[in-house]
Amino acid sequence: MDVKYKTIYDSIKDKILNKEYPANSKIPDEISLCKEYNCSRMTMKKALDLLVQEGLLYRKRGQGSFVMSSNNSKGQIIIPxxxxxxxxxxxxxxxxxxxxxxxxxxxxxxxxxxxxxxxxxxxxxxxxxxxxxxxxxxxxxxxxxxxxxxxxxxxxxxxxxxxxxxxxxxxxxxxxxxxxxxxxxxxxxxxxxxxxxxxxxxxxxxxxxxxxxxxxxxxxxxxxxxxxxxxxxxxxx
The missing domain is CATH 3.40.1410.10 (Chorismate lyase-like)
Structure with missing residues (x-):
């Protein structure tokens, strides 16, 4: 069972929650992340897809993946x-x-x-x-x-x-x-x-x-x- 994508998911999620990747910022591209985590593109895609499904990331066509805004001072809520x-x-x-x-x-x-x-x-x-x-x-x-x-x-x-x-x-x-x-x-x-x-x-x-x-x-x-x-x-x- 491939569990590496889950480890990568947990790591990137922690970076989002700890503001290492701030709200609305672009995260590194898939190739760079694959090198950082020493994994395949398919494994990285599974990890990023899970973060998108949870409402932590969103994608812009041709631009990459971005951190979802979480400005709770405006009463904002993310629904998974x-x-x-x-x-x-x-x-x-x-x-x-x-x-x-x-x-x-x-x-x-x-x-x-x-x-x-x-x-x-x-x-x-x-x-x-x-x-x-x-x-x-x-x-x-x-x-x-x-x-x-x-x-x-x-x-x-x-x-x-x-x-x-x-x-x-x-x-x-x-x-x-x-x-x-x-x-x-x-x-x-x-x-x-x-x-x-x-x-x-x-x-x-x-x-x-x-x-x-x-x-x-x-x-x-x-x-x-x-x-x-x-x-x-x-x-x-």
Whole structure:
């Protein structure tokens, strides 16, 4: 059994956690790491893939692997593969979606940066109201690159997009980087979430990644404050 990749994984993970590889920094390329750890490219790839799946690294096409940001002062949380699933699966009760807007457009600078694509690359712009047992729960704005996630239709959106990505496109969803913040409810929240002027919402910004470290989704979801529970399980090293 090849356990060397696990030893390499542990070593690089320690360097990330101990800030030897700081957040957002580029780690050495695979060839350099292979020389450092005296291993094959396949062994190194297995170790790096595991770090990507855990949300510790992400990849930029043609540029290499980078350390995921972990700025907890902004309420940021990294969700590993084993806990990441679409809203349809993760929620209890009868989940339905009302499509408020669905269009193709070109990425602006903010969206391009979050999805690691070029400005003016084509993207889906999806605006949905998510309901549980017919009660409004979340307003969600989602952006996805059409080149990476082709074929999204209204039919796909009415079910589980994550199921479509994994079972139809045969892509593997690995991790997500989430930032949470409280906000004052706005006009759209009042209309669709049935909130009053003085009531707050919890906004969650998410960038979700495939198992190759490529971001496939940038979303901003606004949750009813009275229907949202936030649970974190922490393990001390």
């Amino acid at each position: 593969e084993r806990e990441l699933q679409g809203f349809t699966k993760s929620s209890q009760g009868n989940v339905t979606s009302k499509i408020l807007e669905f269009k193709l457009e070109f990425a602006n600078e903010e969206i391009a940066n979050n999805l690691n694509i070029n400005v003016d690359d084509p993207i889906y712009n999806i605006f949905r109201l998510r309901l549980v047992n017919n009660k409004p729960y979340i307003l969600e704005r989602t952006y996805m690159p059409t080149s990476l996630i082709p074929g999204i239709t209204l039919e796909v959106l009415s079910h589980s997009v994550y199921d479509y990505i994994e079972n139809t496109l045969n892509l593997k969803i690995a991790s997500a980087n989430k930032t949470t913040k409280a906000d004052v409810s706005n006009e759209l929240d009042h209309t669709y979430l049935r909130l009053k002027d003085i009531e707050p919402v919890l906004e969650i910004d998410q960038i979700a990644y495939l198992d190759n470290g490529i971001p496939f989704e940038y979303s901003i979801s606004r949750h009813r404050y009275d229907l949202f529970a936030f649970n974190i399980f922490s393990v001390r090293r």
